[in-house]
Amino acid sequence: MTSTSVIWHVRYRPDTSPEDYRHVLDLLAGFTPQVQPLPPLAALAQVKGSLRLFGVDAGELAARFRVRALVQTGIDTHIGVADTWATAATASARVGRSGVLHLPDHRAVEHFLAPLPVHALHGIGPAQAGQLQRYGLHTIGALAAMDETVVCRILGGKAGRTLRARARGIDPRAVAVQKMPESTSQSFAFDRDVYDPVLVRAALLDLAVTLGDRIRSRRQTARGLTLAVRLAGGATTERTKRLPQPSAHTEDLRTGTLRLLDAMAFQRARIRRLTLTAADLRPAEQGPGTQLSLDHAREARLRLEPVIDKLNARYGHRVAGPAAAYRKAS
Structure with missing residues (x-):
């Protein structure tokens, strides 16, 4: 049995815990050894070598996996099946009631992608989608049909070429088999849908402070941040976002978190829940030492960090913290 659709993009529910995420990854490894975790809410799998073993095509095998994950772990997943990473990821967000969307050939890919709004393309940011729409490119099909030179002028050379190729169903990235990096997440759910940027930024800063406290107590550093x-x-x-260097400092985590939020370019979007993940955690002794900078205010804050940690350990979580984390909410 042959199939050109060999990549699964497995999308988890937004409220999936890190423990449940790992459980489904373990189950996925029983279907194929070629798995790439994309924490905190997705994974990739290359299943071409598994099709002959199971005797079904990639879409039917995805349906089997989804049912087994639901029965054995209680976790509902959505799976896009295609021959490229970007197309499979775009499909997994639009699976419908079946939970699986299989695009078996290029014609199916083109038919699926062309009418979708341009912001639905996997990997495109809200600001980039807005730029394309201002030039009249409202659908993925319009982006795919536009001359590459024009798209590069709108989005820049590398981004323009990459996103136009993905709109045409082209993505050379392969599934990179790797172990699940250790990570830790913290979520905040608003009691109502909010679009006040002050409230959103205050909640994010609080999440960054909480994660900083946690990974320092574990004597770890984070190499990246993911905001969902x-x-x-x-x-x-x-x-x-990859951090410039591994860090557990609240200052670095807060800066990285706010840059993630700014890159998403939300304006009047109503937000329900925030999940911040400190990813690729390593023992602190494996990271570089803290480098002295010419920012005296930053150096003073870093010197206060161990004092704050001791106060919190003695008197209770978040008794003390950086004042800047709260000024945004006032």
Whole structure:
């Protein structure tokens, strides 16, 4: 049995815990050894080698996996099946009631992608989608049909070429088999849908402070941050940022978190839930030492960090903390 659709993009529910995420990854490894975790809410799997073993095509095998995950772990997953990473990821967000969307050939890919709004393309940011729409490119099909030179002028050379190729169903990235990096997450759910940027930023800063306390207590450092935002309509968007150097400092985590939020370019979007993940955690002794900078205010804050940690350990979580984390909410 042959199939050109060999990549699964497995999308988890926004409220999936880190423990449940790992359980489904373990189950996925029973279907194929070629798994790439995309924490906190997705994973990739290359299943071409598994099709002959199970005797079904990639879409039918995905349906089997989804049912087994639901029965054995109680976790509902959505799976996009295609021959490229970006197309499978775009499909997994639009699976419908079946939970699986299989695009078996290029014609099916083109038919699926062309009418979708341009912001639905996997990997495109809200600001980039807005730029394309201002030039009249409202659908993925319009982006795919536009001359590459024009798209590069709108979005820049590398981004323009990459996103136009993905709109045409082209994505050379392969599934990179790797172990699940250790991570830790913290979520905040608003009691109502909010679009006040002051409230959103204050909640994010609080999440960054909490994660900083946690990973320092474990004597670890984070190499990256992932911000997942659940919107009022139920859609979830996420973005990942690599830190300049591994860090557990609240200052660095807060700065990285706010840059993630700014990169998402939310304006009047109503937000329901925020999930911040400190990813690729390593023992602190494996990271570089703290470098002295010329920012005297930053150096003073870093010197206060151990004092704050001791106060919190003695008198209770979040008794003390950086004042800047709260000024935004006042």
